[in-house]
Amino acid sequence: MEFLILIIVAIMLASAVAVLLLKDFLAALAAFSVVSLGLSVLFVILRAPDVAMTEAAIGAGLSSLLFALAIRRLGLWRTNDAGPEE
């Protein structure tokens, strides 16, 4: 069980760093929601299903949606260009 927890923590750390390094806002948003998803799995393992449901629904689902809508509102949503601008 500890092995599984360590794997999840490593994934969460990697995606948290990816949020900082990625230039594409949507990709950073996806990495951000991976952090929340890993955290909710961690809550299930630590026997807190209530908190896990809240984290999965609000952290991974709703806040990502809100961020996506804010990115669209601010005009930073670029899906079909050639790549990240320098």
Add this chain to the structure above:
Amino acid sequence: MRRFTSALFLIGLGLLIVAIYQQLGLQASSNIGQAINTVAADQLGAANFVTAVVLGYRGLDTLVELTILFTAATAGALVLGTRKPSTKRDPDAGFILQTGADLLFPLLLIVGLYIIMHGHLTPGGGFQGGVILASAFFLPILARPGSSIDHHWVSFIEGLAGASFIYIGLLVMFDGKAFLSPVAGNGVFGELFSAGTLPLLYAAVGLKVGAELAGLLANLSDTEAVD
């Protein structure tokens, strides 16, 4: 410079994780809340002790939490939710998203209502079910951006649910108890209609959260995108 900052951040996080690992040994402590576990079943009759804490022992905190959510949703809609009438709407989504939204809508509705209604028995409750309800009502807007939800109905449901939460708390005071303290009449432990007023309070919370977040999402998606 940025690489260096990231590396520093990573080292700090790693040290933090190691410190937590040393302190806790990654074992779920089982003696936290032992006192609540022994008394909550008899006092409130809720099979889910988290609900007993959230609504029974700390009902006022939940009310303040709802107020915070309301303020945040209002501020978000106020800052971002304006729309010029001249802007074009996005075209409807493709066949797959439309069909998927139609298929998922009743499923999400049932799951959300189930989680709200069984909040005092199983993990979950008003906040989680409310978010699922909000996403259920947002999916059709995602598939057809031209359509929108009726904001009068949304604010009516939201106000009604918020007011009924407070009214249930006030009604208890006629019995000479404190505001929002749970009413006796626990019923049979573990059945759907048990635990006194807790399911009613959670239904109010779920409807309020669902209506609020659905309204906020619809508002935000209704705004025009900057090109």
